[in-house]
Amino acid sequence: MADTPRKLTRADWAKNADSWAGHFEGKTLGTDVTVLFVEIEEAGKGARLHTHPYDEVFIVREGRARYTIGDQEIEAGAGDVLLAPAEVPHKFVNLGPGRLVSTDIHLSPEWIQTDLE
Template sequence: MAHVINPDRWANAPDRWQGELECGAWGSNSCLIFNYLPGIGGGPRLHQHPYSEIFIIRAGTGLFTVGDQEIEATAGQILIVPPNTPHKFTNLGPGPLETTDIHENGSFITEWLE
C-alpha cells in the first residue's frame, strides 16, 4: 500500500519545504531532512550515523566536512557519506543552501561529536 504524507506531518515551513520525517512508521528504511539555510554559515555541527547519508544539493553551495575531506558541493550534485563517518556542512553563500538528506534507516540515530 502506498502512503501519501502531507506537509502538515513533517514541514516546519511549507513554503520552503523545510523539516524532517522518519519514514520507518510507513514501512520505509529511510528518514528525510529538508534543509533550507538562508544565510552564510549555519548548518549542523559535527556528527555521525551508523548508516549512510545521502545529500542532494537542490540550491546553493555548501562546504561539507566528511572525515578528513572538505568538499564544496553545488546545486545538482549528490554527496554520499559512508556509515560511521564524522560529517557536517555549512552554507557558503551567496544565496540559500537547500538540501534533501536521506538517511538509510527508518529512524534517526545521530551521535553528536561537537
C-alpha cells in the same frame, strides 16, 4: 502493510506551511529511508560535526556548501550528490551567497545521530 500506499501531508513533516524545511522518518511510511528537507538561509550556518550508524546521501538542490566528511572537505553546488558513509564524522556549512537547499537521505527507518560538537 508493506504493499499499501501511504501518504504524508506537508503538515506531517514540514516545519511550517511556507517552507520545505522539515523531515520524516521512514518508519512513519513503513520504509527504511528517512528524509530531511534542509533550507539554510544564512551563510556560515549549517550542521555541526556528527555521525550516524548508517550511510547518508546529500543532494544539493540550490546554493553552495562546504561538506566535511571524515578528513575531506568538499565544496558542492546545485546538482551535486555526496555520500557520508556510516560512522564517518561529517558536517556542512552554507557558503552563500543565498540559501542552501538540500535533500538528505538517511538509509535508516529512523533518524539516529550522535553529535560530536
